[in-house]
Amino acid sequence: MEIKNESHNKLVQQITHCFPLYFICIHCNYHLHKQCAEAPLSLPNHPLHPQHSDVGFFLRERPRSFDWKCLDELPTKIDHLTHRLHPLILNRGDSDGLCNLCQKQHSGPFYGCSLCQFKINVECAWPRSIVEDKSRHQHPFSMLWRQGSFICDACDTEGNYISYICLKCCIIVHKKCTSLPRIIKFSRHDHCIFHKYFLQTQYLTRQDCMICFNEVKLDRGNYSCGKPGCNYVVHVNCVLEDDELYKVIEEEKQCEELYEKSMQSSIIRFIEMNEARKATTIQHFSHQHCLVLADKMEEEIDRKCDECMLSISTLFYYCLECPFFLHKTCAELPRIKQHWFRQGNAILLFKGFLECNFCDQRCSGFFYYIGGWEMCLRCAKVADIMKCEGHQHFLFIDFKYREKCNGCGKRCSNGAFRCGKCRFALDFGCLTLPHSTLHKIDEHKLKLTYDDDKEQIYCDICERQRDPSLWYYSCSICDTSAHPECVLRQFPFVNDGVTFPSYYHNHHHDLKFFRKVEGYLECFHCGKLCQEEILKCEESTCDNIIHCECSD
């Protein structure tokens, strides 16, 4: 029943003829013929299609089709080592099916056993017997057929039937793991990380994967940081899961360069320094006047930082010529940086009014633009692994999490920060709530509070019931408590006077947002009187207001 070496090689050749030389993505099964990969992205014209030659032709992907002529040259029935009981029959395969060898969905012809529902895609039936790529592993790998499963030394997960072994290193790996990148830069870690088949350690400690928070077996393959004192380690499959989160580094010396290039400061110029060499006057890219450092507000007003839209209490820069304030920490945020959310650059921008794609809050502050996503600064400051006051353990980001948030009780549609030790998760919205805030219901600042031991509880603002397991704002002196959305209202992070985009209302002029208005004005939509959170038309012919709630 064994396929002799010679005939195996002949079949490999035949398959190579049907599937000629191609470029393959090392992370998935995507491949392109060499010729196709090198084709130009567009052609100005083509003689075979003159009628549209003025428009040009653009390279697009066409649904994959098999070269059926090749099929005639393949044996119609084979004995295959992975299925010793019955012969396998060639089948044209018009729909997608799971290939039992590579465990992936395939379209196109396959060899199958109808008795056992066993299927092998034609492309997978005769894998190359030797794989060699010195940039990935110093020795060649040889293929080994096995019945049943094995554990891959490179990624510590199970594989079936086909494995590749390196006799010099005594390792057995998946086909895909023969070409794992040796070094990658992962967006959630500042340093480059290296693939190792095992990690030596002097301690008897358990190390958790910094992505999924399950244990990493140190005597198995993983990616780890090479910097002394940095214990960052992750599972191979966790770190390579999303190719937007990492970049392959070909040479070790590129690591340092990469780190230096990825930053650009927001402070254009230091104008004055004090004795402690702290910048006391700066020029910030976002403002035309100089900004001066201060550590206390002169008047007692609730002043917001124009970047993050949170209250300012200590250490901030302000403008002497116009009302513009920045937390010192916000002013120092880089204009271009690497953010853990994506491998590409995050760019600081200001558009007047945007909705954050992470916390869903409308905000008139600054945003980081990260590969098509807009992230407000409150969200951007949250680390991928973090601790917050409302929970005793570390929380880590899980973008696939869809269950309830323990802060607000809503389903997490944008993923959540969850605990690896217990059932607890928080969405971006709750994690970035202000720790304290003012509301006219109480003369003191209301504090964000995380648990309540009372049984029957009501919100002092809307007077409706409150779920004691969810977060709320409270004042312990006056025993006030209220829903976060009642305290903060709809637009806590929008500045007075900001113009709302027209998709928020259907008025024919620009409308400006005001948190409060003097006197009582009638809403031109519902006719009621209102003083809070309104949109105002300042055109002299209109001079109308509309409640924000009535605008959408």
Ligand SMILES: [Zn+2]
């Ligand atoms: Zn593997």
Ligand SMILES: [Zn+2]
């Ligand atoms: Zn993991």
Ligand SMILES: [Zn+2]
């Ligand atoms: Zn700020």
Ligand SMILES: [Zn+2]
């Ligand atoms: Zn946000």
Ligand SMILES: [Zn+2]
């Ligand atoms: Zn929440």
Ligand SMILES: [Zn+2]
């Ligand atoms: Zn309420």
Ligand SMILES: [Zn+2]
């Ligand atoms: Zn109204």
Ligand SMILES: [Zn+2]
């Ligand atoms: Zn108007």
